[in-house]
Amino acid sequence: MTQQAKIVIRKLNFYYQKRLVIREFNLEIPANEILAVFGPANSGTTTLLRTLNRLCDLIPGAHLEGEILLDGENIYAPDVSVTELRRRVGMVFDVPTPLPMSIFDNIAYGPRLGSMKTKASVAEVVERALRMAVLWDEVKDRLHTPATRLSGGQQQRLCIARVLALEPEVILLDRPCSGLDPVSTAKIEESLRQLKEHFTIIIAPHNVQQAGRVADRVAFMLMGSMVEHGLTAEVFANPKDKRTSDYITGRFG
């Protein structure tokens, strides 16, 4: 890497109680790119994502060894503010989870947690986030209706907008399109391509094809370990590891 990578994962070992879930993981993630971390079920992709915004802290008995550097600083250092971190590294979950409030209040939730109080600035932030998530035109006339009335695809874009409202630096997406129809999926994938200009995006796709469509780089995980990683085109065309090619071609899943 000629420039400093956005995120550096160094010798990461992650445990749930005594069970080792991620082994000796090393990866450098450049800024303003889309990285897809994929693998069969229970490979640890979700866990890996959650180590990046320390959401794994919520699980009792979870602990890790190694370092994860964001802009060169270890996010697991003892004096790190976790709430600050989570505003810099946002997450979209696999199930669209609108909070039981209006569309506007959903997007405004994050900014309001901080000290953003003035109505004008909040409204501005909400509009900007919705535009970036390509949802503004569809909802601008009903911002104060319950978010639960949106379709699945719209709800997921709402979740993306909710994260964008915090102006993060990194966006984590854990199987964001699972359960969505192809049209919604395409819309979301398109918005990701536009978003990478301003953000670093790490996605755990729900199938390999999505990784191929959307990602600049990929990393293949198997049972908690990194198998191989690199530019998407290279890994898919010339996988260095037999397991990678087997998985990509569908010999196992």
Added chain:
Amino acid sequence: MKSLKEKISESVFLLIALSALSALALITVFIFIEGVPIIAKVGVVNFVFGMKWAPSQGAFGIFPMIIGSVSVTLGAAVLGVPVALCCSIFLAEFAPATLSNLVRPAIQLLAGIPSVVYGFWGLVFIVPAIRNYLGGPGLSILAGSVILAIMILPTVISISEVSLLALPRLYKEGAFALGATHWQTIRSVLMPAAKSGIVAAIILGIGRAIGETMAVIMVLGNAVALPQSILDPARTLTTNIGIEMGYASGEHQEALFATGIVLLIIIMILNAIAQYAARRR
């Protein structure tokens, strides 16, 4: 890692959460402090098994009241539990949704009626009926049992129903697949499976019956002598306190608190049994 504000709010919540424990402790401590001296003075055996309750003469035997409480409660259980169980089976197994949506709120309503209203209604209807058809003054253990049976219905019904509904569908389907009728399934498979919950429900109902005061005061007749039959008037541990607390003082008052101690102990034992039964799923 946790900010100071977080730590403070967590400690505040912990203090609040201990309020239930503190209340329980306070209640136990204060009741015991007031009541233990007189028990010590009179002697536990004399207090609990003494036949004579005449505070003005210094006689503090609560056995007639214990008999009163036990018989009234037993009667309530005998009358009320079968009806309650049938009703819970009705709600869990037989009632169509529209009907159960009517019956369930009705039962909740039954639970909310003030006990004084129950007592009064019993005074107006049940007591004369007993007096006219069965003899005696009407104000009797039987009257108390009838009223208490009605009052414990909601408790027993709701908990039993929950236990029945919580059973896995497979139990019922398995029995049907073997050719059992609906009733056979209920009797031989579902009820035994829900036994622990049903037992807990019954015990809680009994606990409620033992603890009831106002309704019982109005229909029991409140004679201090040992009752000889269910048509006799009687006093229970609770009505004894309820009637005399208004004018008791000194040792008399302490003796009422001592009665409260006995009640507390009975309830604690019942609760423990109920929780044990419920946990044995």
Added chain:
Amino acid sequence: MRVSARSTQMIAKIVIWSAALLVIVLLLAIMIYILLKGVPTLNWQFLSEIPRDMGRSGGILSTVVGTLLVTAVAIVVATPLGVGTAFYLTEYTREGRVTRIIRFSAESLAGIPSIVYGLFGFIFFVIYLKLGWSILSGGLTLAVMILPTIIRTSEEAIRTVPSLYREVSFSLGGTKWQTITRAVIPSALPGIAIGIILGIGRCVAETAAVILTAGSALRMPISLFSPARTMAVHFYILAREGISMERAYGTAAILIILILLVNVVANMLVNRFVARGR
């Protein structure tokens, strides 16, 4: 002679349906009787006048006020304690010794007879804390009485809030306190409200504990330290002493109507809660 399974089933069905019918009939018998006899007495005068001549004439205003104030004190005290306990049990701890002790305390409190609460309230609030027979003594005693109900319903309400809501709030940088107040409480509110409404119902209906702590003075209470008579106590005294059957029925009718209201509101909330929880 063996009875066939078919006929046993038929008999069982008849018995069971009859039991359900019996329960309904009993409920209607009690309610209709009281309402029939009591509603004719109800008019604005009855509610707005204070009792005169030990309750033989006049209205029941002071008892209405007494009931309202005692209930208000109980709710104001029990709600934060109960909801706070529920939050502690669900959000701050895992199942363990501490939670088991707290739950055991709450369940034990629930089983204590109301007359024993009366004894406790008398010796602790009236005598020991020197509050005397007062609305405060009565309200605080009732607060302890309804605490278990509020804890139980609040805990259930909080548990049904999807854990994803909490995860989302945390992932957006929320602290635990913010997550509880902004993501969990709004969702759990209807369920918590149910507990409060049921608590109100219990306070209104309670007699034994109140008579020993708030007293039975008929004068209009002027402060929280004044003694007061609630409607339930008033009904008891009127009926037992035979002072005025007419007014007794009227008071009972109001009590029944209040209980009806409480139940209706609680049921509405339950339906809304279930519908939203989806």
